[in-house]
Amino acid sequence: MNFFVGVTDNDWFRFLAERQPDEVNYWRPSGQGFRAIDKWEPFLFKLHAPLDFIVGVGFFVRFARLPLSFAWDVFEEKNGVPDFRAFHDKIRHYREARGTMKPDPEIGCIVLAAPAFFDEDDWIPVPTDWHPNIVQGKGYRSDEPIGARLWEQVLVPLQSYPVAQEKETAVSVRERPRYGDEYFIRPRLGQGGFRIEVTEAYGKRGAVTGERILPVLQASHIKPYAESGPHDVQNGLLLRADLHILFDRGYITVTRDHRLEASRRLKEEFDNGDEYYEMHGKRLRVLPDKPEDKPAPEFIDWHNEHVYVA
16 A cells, blocks of 8 residues: 655644544645545645654545635635635745746645544654655555554554544445555545546536536536435536536436436426527537546436436
8 A cells, every 4th residue: 555644734734633624635836746646545644844743644535736716615624724815825825935826826636535633642753764855745655664664653543533433324336446455444535525526527627518617617416415425426417507506406407328408397487498408418518538437327317216307
């Protein structure tokens, strides 16, 4: 198993440790990419020197480059700051040191699920090979001596935190291998992670219209979370805001062959709907590239049976 130790903003850690969220955005102000670990592998939090301790862990979901405003809209306080102004000021502090900053710059978002923030008594000294000049972080393997010892040290306090005691309760249509043999923790994807997974799977384009204006695109659950629909990309569609509303209220739906259907109720109830009737019967313009990310037939059937009224 690979895992990564990331040098963590101390204020970010303290803010989130007080709130204990179910997911976090470990942001990078420059937008620099991240490929050190695979999905669901551990990401450890290490404070800035002189506090050379590992103080928590989250589980990697994905990396995405997103506009600052969108990252705030998705994660809000889970970005580790109390409000958007504070978030903007944090990014500006780092970005303006390297030059001017655009009004809404893209930042790097490392999405982490099920974080645990250790009490100070559980903090772990950095490994013997940690160099003070490390700026962003360092990768380790659990099958190598230093990495194995460090992971064993992390497991001791981690077992007493709620994340280690949770069971996977979300409904899953197709059980895909997600956890290595070395994991005893099965983190659940949060709402923010779901939104990012769906947004990225659809290439930041609306499924029906191909719309590219990110602020008006929303990740829709096909089977609502309130009805035990999971935060899973197979249960998601990226829809323009008006289409999302109509989909949730049963005025439109999607068929198993990925065509949109518009209900007669639009005409009956509003004496309108021409724009949506023009879409009737047409295939979705955008679908995920990966077959395992496409809408699951089971969720589509549920929406057609329980929400949509033709």
